[in-house]
Amino acid sequence: xxAPIVVFFVLAALAVIGAVSLILQKHPIHSALSLIVxxxxxxxLYLLLGAEFVAAVQIIVYGGAIMVLFVFVIMLLNAGVExxxxxxxxxxxxGLLLVVALAxxxxxxxxxxxxxxxxxxxxxxxxxxxxxxxxxxxxxVYPFELTSFLILVAVLGATVLxxxxxx
Amino acid sequence: xVPTNYYVILSAxxxxxxxxxxxxxxxxxxxxxxxxxxxxxxxxxxVAFSQALGKLDGQVFVLFVIVxxxxxxxxGLGIIILIARNRQxxxxxxxxxxxx
Numbered sequence: 001x002x003a004p005i006v007v008f009f010v011l012a013a014l015a016v017i018g019a020v021s022l023i024l025q026k027h028p029i030h031s032a033l034s035l036i037v038x039x040x041x042x043x044x045l046y047l048l049l050g051a052e053f054v055a056a057v058q059i060i061v062y063g064g065a066i067m068v069l070f071v072f073v074i075m076l077l078n079a080g081v082e083x084x085x086x087x088x089x090x091x092x093x094x095g096l097l098l099v100v101a102l103a104x105x106x107x108x109x110x111x112x113x114x115x116x117x118x119x120x121x122x123x124x125x126x127x128x129x130x131x132x133x134x135x136x137x138x139x140x141v142y143p144f145e146l147t148s149f150l151i152l153v154a155v156l157g158a159t160v161l162x163x164x165x166x167x
Numbered sequence: 168x169v170p171t172n173y174y175v176i177l178s179a180x181x182x183x184x185x186x187x188x189x190x191x192x193x194x195x196x197x198x199x200x201x202x203x204x205x206x207x208x209x210x211x212x213x214v215a216f217s218q219a220l221g222k223l224d225g226q227v228f229v230l231f232v233i234v235x236x237x238x239x240x241x242x243g244l245g246i247i248i249l250i251a252r253n254r255q256x257x258x259x260x261x262x263x264x265x266x267x
Contacts, residue, residue: 008169012177019184019204028196028257035200038181042207045177048169049218054226058210061233066203066240073244074196077251082194083258095190102186106179110172131223132230140227147234154238161245 007048015041028079032070039063053129174215181208195250195257199243206236 018037025031039062046055136144185208188201210229217225247257254262 004169008173012173015177016180016184019181019188022197022200022204023184023188023192028194028200031194031197031200035204038204039207042211045174045211046214049174049214051214051218051226051229054210054214054229057230057233061237062203062207066237069240069244070196070200073247077196077248077257079194079196079257082192082197099183099186099190103183106183110175110179128223128226132226135223135227136230140231143231147231150238151234154241158241158245161242162248 004048008045011041011044011048014038015045026081028074028082029071032067032074035070036063036067039067051128053132171215171219175212178208178212178215181205181211193258193260195247195259195262198259199240199247202243203236203240206232 015038018034018041021034022031022038025034039058043055043058043063046052046058182205185201185205188204189198192198192201210232213225213229213232217223217229250262251257256262
């Protein structure tokens with residue numbers, strides 16, 4: 001076991017524990033804190049993969065902005081412990097069947113992917129941030145500009161939705 | 168070097184947990200958080216394949232996914248505030264106006 005494998009397993013365990021905790025917690029604020037653990041663990045995995053820019057964006061945008069928005073809304077709405085209503089019998093069996101089918105498809109795809117992906121030897125010297133900026137502002141410049149429009153529309157939409165109606 | 172398969176399997180596990188939470192949680196905010204968990208799982212697969220193939224396209228896609236997730240969170244939380252204001256509940260079982 002080399003050092004990167006050990007680091008991977010520690011971070012992977014942290015991410016999975018956080019995701020399970022998201023499901024098990026009854027209070028939404030506890031679920032939100034569990035999700036932050038998952039996101040920080042994933043940022044560590046991105047660093048392990050040599051994607052330092054994506055790791056920084058993950059922490060700043062997901063761990064910072066989006067989760068603060070979630071916590072803010074939970075506190076604003078004063079969300080309490082979720083009340084449990086039993087799942088209907090009719091929905092239970094087909095749902096379980098679909099989960100098993102999904103797991104089967106994913107497992108089959110992973111089993112095939114190990115043969116189809118050609119591993120390229122890593123140089124590890126080149127900064128991925130430089131490459132990403134070159135790609136965003138050359139090949140992906142139009143999609144990049146369109147995202148600004150998307151954010152503008154989202155801001156307008158959120159403002160209109162959350163606005164209190166004048167009576 | 169960690170094999171790419173490990174990352175893809177972890178990504179699949181996280182996505183599965185996200186789907187599970189999406190189906191079985193009853194609080195609308197928690198359901199929304201499970202969507203974010205699924206997006207994160209897909210991002211991990213993107214970055215892992217980007218590294219395996221030695222190309223940066225996957226990382227650029229991850230940035231776009233993060234932008235879309237941020238926009239989606241803003242609009243979705245606006246909708247949640249609207250539901251909470253109109254129906255006085257966050258439980259999805261009680262938001263059944265379209266149910267026969």
